[in-house]
Amino acid sequence: MKRLRLVPTGLHLPFMDFHRIAVGVSVVLFIGSIALLLLSGLNFGIDFKGGTLIEIRTPQAADLAAVRSELNALDVGSIALQEFGSASDVLIRLPLLAGDESVQQAAIDRIQATLNGMYPDIEYRRVEFVGPQVSGELIEKGAQAVLVALVLMMIYIWFRFEWQFGVGAVLALAHDVGLTIGVFSLTRIEFDLPVVAALLTIVGYSMNDTVVVYDRIRENLRKYKQQPVRGVIDRSLNDTLSRTVMTSVTTMLALFALWLFGGAVIAPFVLAMIWGVLIGTYSSLFVAAPVLLYLRPVRVSDEREGLPDTP
């Protein structure tokens, strides 16, 4: 029976021929992402910005204009309305108001009272309120978690591989996190707690991919001591290409299923993951590997296996 092969056997793609272009593009994109982040920031959701989000479902299609004018008449700050999925589902956003939490609570009460008056059979699908204290803590925790993840990965890779690999892996990770944040800054997709969770998962996934490639490079560096590093890297990337592609595809299958059927609530999370898997796969091949080309890991004397030095 003929098996499906995503990567033909005996393929020898000269990956490292493109290292200048690839690294150049990555550097430009990374700098662009950072610049974008500094210039226009992220479109923080209520987790990080604080504020209120109410998702309602009305019996018939909601009259957005009427709802808007009724709610604006309450004078509780600039209310934003958005159809969410269908004409009878509406998302109402309320920024953080000046004053303490009780002011917010009172505003939510008044909004709900008004909505109940307009639509007696209204259903509250979701009411989320995050106060200023909690949102500040969540920003802090989120940033901490991502940083700690990067540091732990660094420690692990430094423990497991030579320093050149460590540098490459960390650069690849920084690249992935940077570009993902850049995409969120560019697209203005809401950046929320689940997106940070996605970032952490991307860090894990990208590291996973890089480690598989690095494992093979290290193995081949020992095996083919006479060959130039460049050739060994190319060979290793080709050796693992089939696996790299297969795993990306199965993960993508799962992610696309989530994106298509998982509902609007987790869509930003899934989008971040899809982008992260793409970029993570790319960075293993075109960021992590070229770094080794530049840093030239020491090939002689492997203490762990006690191999003799080659002349």
Added chain:
Amino acid sequence: MRYFPTWKIWIVVLVSVLGLAFAAPNLLSRDLAHELPTWLPHKQVSLGLDLSGGAHLLLQIDEAAWRDGRLAWLEGNVRRTLRGERIGVRVTGGDDSHRQFTLRNADDAAAAARELDGLADDFTITVDETGTIIAAFTEVGLEAGLGDAIERTLEVLRGRIDPEGVLEPVITRQGRDRILVQVPGVDDTRVLRSRLGQTAKLTFHLVDQDTSVAAAEAGQLPVGSVLMPGREQPGQSHVLRAEILVAGESLESAAASFDQGRPVVAFSFDGVGAARFCDVTTENVGRLLAIVLDGVVISAPRINGPICQGSGIITGSFTVFETQELALLLRAGALPVPLAVVEERTVGPTLGADSIEAGKIAAIVSFAAVIVFMIACYGTLGAFANVALITNLILLMGLLSLLQATLTLPGIAGIVLTVGMAVDANVLIFERIREEQRHGRTILNAVETGFRRAMTTILDANITTAVAAFLLFFLGSGPVRGFGATLAIGILTSMFTAMLLTRLLTHVWLARYRPKTLGI
């Protein structure tokens, strides 16, 4: 590969069967699962509020207000104690952690020190020879006092949120100064919010009828009187004597009732309260008695005669709903410390059900796609990987049920993601076997080398994902934590199934059927 120890086979089989046993109750309805005998695995995966629907509120206690109250109590106590010994004292300073007093006569310092010794456990009180007294919270006393206030608050909240004991709310202290309230099945939180937000401190005061409200508002407030807003007409105030005659703590019961067709709250006092109320009303016939709730005058009826039967009614322009709520708050008691809602996440039942449905469909679709894909790519070995994948899911559900981890919407995403990523280990192994075969190894040799060589890579790769998963716990508030849980458990179970179960199946297949090719 030639040798696969029997004990390993048994472990693989045993773990798989146990996983199935623990996962099985999830197939039953919730009621049916409850009826299972306790010696059988009967726990089901507990759904997070974002799936089951319900209210999640994070409350913060107003520590400043609590400190104020405690310091005011201390101040009164110091004055009273020293006045009893005819020692003059006045307050000369203080902040939110201490009060400073100065004796009128520094010679009283020794006597004051003696009297104040052991006045309050949570303060250190020092008196120096110049007659300055400093009373400051002790670290331990402050924390203990706060902890005690929170414990009492939890009790009051239980009474307020779930008076009938049917909602199964979770009300717990969170961190130093917060309380987490989770109420399943509640989607309109306005009632909940108003029940949590009100302190419900009920007090009775005499109205100061010697001063006009206008004079008081102009700043001519007699000593011992206070100005309080009224409930009936916004902007209208009352001048009351500050002294609390009777307070809500003396209430024995409260219930919504009617008086001449108007909704009212009927209450009755305990023994001490009743006696006190009787005295007060006897001494002040003809005067106005103000009923004050949280600093707002609800009504101020005239005392027509002594009220000594220990009960009364609170009138005001109430709706029936308002009297019911007020009676409930009075029954549960006043909050020892004011609360503020700092975070709310409420999910209605239909959104929760939609999320479960969406998660199910996404899981089934991704599952089917991956299964087809694996067979298309690896044939028989792919089928083994699929058996491992299914077992992996069963183990995952079993562990989630056993550990009573909470399944959330991101948690379902974690499971779906695990489906995609779990096959990674098998992909690594199969690709390695392919390569080894290409290098001219025999089937058996290639399989064995493939499994062995792929092992370190799999370990390396999974440890990195595990690190990320554990950090999600750290980050974790509710839903995100659920994601971390499923991801971490998924990594664990997928390593087991990929490295042991697939290996076992391959071993049995090779030994029994001796295939000519692996078909990959």
